[in-house]
Amino acid sequence: MPVLEHSSLGQAPPGQEEVLQQFARGDLDAFEALFRRHQAQVYRWIVRTVRDPATAEDLTVETFWRIHRAHARFDPARSFEAWARRIASNAALDYLKSTAHAFAKNAQGWDTPDPVEDLPQPQPPDPGITQEIRTRTVQAFRQLPPKLQVAATLALIEEQPYKEIAEALGISAGAVKLRVFRALRLLRKKLKQQGIEP
Amino acid sequence: MNASEQERIAKLLKTSLPPVGGAKSAPDGTEKDGAQFGRDLWPAMLQRLQQPAAPVAWFESAWFDGALLASVVVWLTFFPAAIPVLLYHL
Numbered sequence: 001m002p003v004l005e006h007s008s009l010g011q012a013p014p015g016q017e018e019v020l021q022q023f024a025r026g027d028l029d030a031f032e033a034l035f036r037r038h039q040a041q042v043y044r045w046i047v048r049t050v051r052d053p054a055t056a057e058d059l060t061v062e063t064f065w066r067i068h069r070a071h072a073r074f075d076p077a078r079s080f081e082a083w084a085r086r087i088a089s090n091a092a093l094d095y096l097k098s099t100a101h102a103f104a105k106n107a108q109g110w111d112t113p114d115p116v117e118d119l120p121q122p123q124p125p126d127p128g129i130t131q132e133i134r135t136r137t138v139q140a141f142r143q144l145p146p147k148l149q150v151a152a153t154l155a156l157i158e159e160q161p162y163k164e165i166a167e168a169l170g171i172s173a174g175a176v177k178l179r180v181f182r183a184l185r186l187l188r189k190k191l192k193q194q195g196i197e198p
Numbered sequence: 199m200n201a202s203e204q205e206r207i208a209k210l211l212k213t214s215l216p217p218v219g220g221a222k223s224a225p226d227g228t229e230k231d232g233a234q235f236g237r238d239l240w241p242a243m244l245q246r247l248q249q250p251a252a253p254v255a256w257f258e259s260a261w262f263d264g265a266l267l268a269s270v271v272v273w274l275t276f277f278p279a280a281i282p283v284l285l286y287h288l
Binding site: 032035036039040043044047048051057060061062064065068129133134135137138141152153156157158159181184185187188191 | 211
């Protein structure tokens with residue numbers, strides 16, 4: 001079955017307005033049309049945040065389930081993409097919060113690899129940064145508060161525009177920058193505690 | 199923390215956690231796309247929609263009620279003179 005997607009943000013394709021209105025009234029066919037059109041986009045946003053393809057698939061379904069549940073609150077005059085992205089961000093954040101406790105309790109957390117390591121990886125560009133330093137950096141990063149992790153991941157690692165991150169998280173661009181700064185400051189502190197001087 | 203420190207930590211972070219996909223500049227200059235979407239999730243979505251909503255555990259729905267009741271009991275224990283006032287408002 002072909003996977004449809006709508007890549008151009010902000011421009012509603014033909015018939016979109018009608019579909020949105022039907023969706024807001026609770027029409028399942030309209031929901032399916034929106035699901036098929038936006039699932040790839042939602043998935044990509046989530047996988048950038050949680051960095052695990054299998055989890056991202058589950059969270060994509062969870063996001064659309066929340067979207068379906070909240071159909072009556074959707075205003076068809078507003079952007080579905082932005083709304084979906086915000087719900088996706090909340091779902092991803094909830095997931096990271098739930099795993100943060102598990103990670104903190106996991107005594108063997110230092111050996112836990114980043115799930116995205118299952119995917120093809122580029123070679124590290126700086127041979128001066130050893131595997132051990134990278135592993136410890138990942139683990140220290142995973143110990144940061146989930147809100148800071150999400151902001152830093154999207155802004156620094158995935159290089160998403162601050163404006164898009166701000167919209168998705170429901171905060172201002174200034175607040176995103178502050179979260180990124182706090183994430184870096186906290187990461188530096190944690191690395192220094194382990195004797196790593198960034 | 200100055201700008202160069204921020205830059206160094208950001209670089210270390212990016213080296214340790216390479217972008218999953220669609221980043222503007224992959225470290226090795228190539229386009230790496232781990233965010234590629236592979237399969238249609240509609241069947242999984244349908245399955246989820248057909249599942250009945252999970253019942254809320256009693257302790258999730260009642261914790262606030264319990265806390266409120268406990269605070270009223272504590273309040274009345276320390277301030278028994280408030281009992282007539284409470285009865286009047288009930």
